[in-house]
Amino acid sequence: MRTTLIVPFMLVIAACSSHGVYTVRSGDSLNSIANRYNLSVAELSRMNNISNPDHIRVGQQLKIRGGAKVRDGRAVASTQTSTYKPNKTTAASDHTIKAPSTYNNQPIPKMGGWHKPTxxxxxxxxxxxxxxxxxxxxxxxxxxxxxxxxxGQVVYAGVGSGGFGQLVIVKHSNNVYTAYGYLSSISVREGERVKSGQQIGTMGKSSEGRNILHFEIRVNGSPINPTRYVKF
Structure with a gap:
């Protein structure tokens, strides 16, 4: 199986694929999934031999037509996949997505002041x-x-991957994103615009049981040392 990446992070957005497989999450409907990939319900039903569009289940994997695009027009980029693991916190899938991880030394575009997230x-x-x-x-x-x-704008809020627990990803420009993992709670929704310093959640525990925030900055999909821009 191959999965998709709609934001340039190795942290996951539980969804998708260009070859393509989408794992059904809590709150999904066949109509909402079809709409996300610019498909009709009939097309999606036909691809997956679904006779009753009202009968899909959390964790079910649906084939998505190769080359589909999400509604905002960004092409769905393919990458290697891992396995589906349900998380007891939410029903979102727990895929690990590998994005370009070459260390990026380029400066972040000017965006105003940065401050530490916690x-x-x-x-x-x-x-x-x-x-x-x-x-x-x-x-x-x-x-x-x-x-x-x-x-920025919240592009993902839910269960992350790779053991990062609940995760929020914020898009700050066309190529700059931040991620906040190991959250005990999330107070924002996908699509919501947030201001610098606005609360997006609360600190939770890592897989080792420590009270931790995992924080990333990525530019063009590559990791940037956050301490170059944020004072701690």
């Missing part, structure tokens, strides 16, 4: 050559506020 000490530094180090990890208190590091 209070605390950096306990894991950026090292793009090590798994899980394509961002930084900040230790703090359980349920303390996590805020957007700059103005």
């Amino acid at each position: 209070q605390g000490k950096v306990v894991r530094n950026f090292n793009p050559n090590l798994p899980g180090h394509k961002g930084i990890q900040i230790a703090g208190n359980l349920n303390q506020p996590v805020t957007s590091a700059n103005n």
Whole structure:
């Protein structure tokens, strides 16, 4: 199976594929999935031998026509996949998506002031050559506020992948994104515009049981050292 990436992160957006498979999430309907990929319900039903469009289940994998585009017109980019794992927090799938991970030394486009997304000490530094180090990890208190590091728009809010728990991804420009993992709660919705410093969630626990925020900045899909732009 191949999965798709609609934002340039190795963190997942639980959905999709160009070859293509979409894993049904809680709240999905056949109509909403078809609409997302510019398909008709009839086309999607025919591709998946569905006789009753009202009968789809969370975790079900649906074939999506290759080359489909999401509604905002961005082409669905394909990449290698991992397996589906239901998460007890939500019904979203838990795919791990590999995006370009070459260390990017280029400066972030001017976007106004950056600020740290939460209070605390950096306990894991950026090292793009090590798994899980394509961002930084900040230790703090359980349920303390996590805020957007700059103005932007929420493009993902739900269960992440690779053990990052609940995740928010914010788009700040055409090629700059930030990600906030290990959240205990999420207070924003996909499509919502957020201001720098606006709360987007609260700090949760890592898979090791520590109170942690995983924070990434990516430019053109490549990881950037957050401490170059955000003072901690």
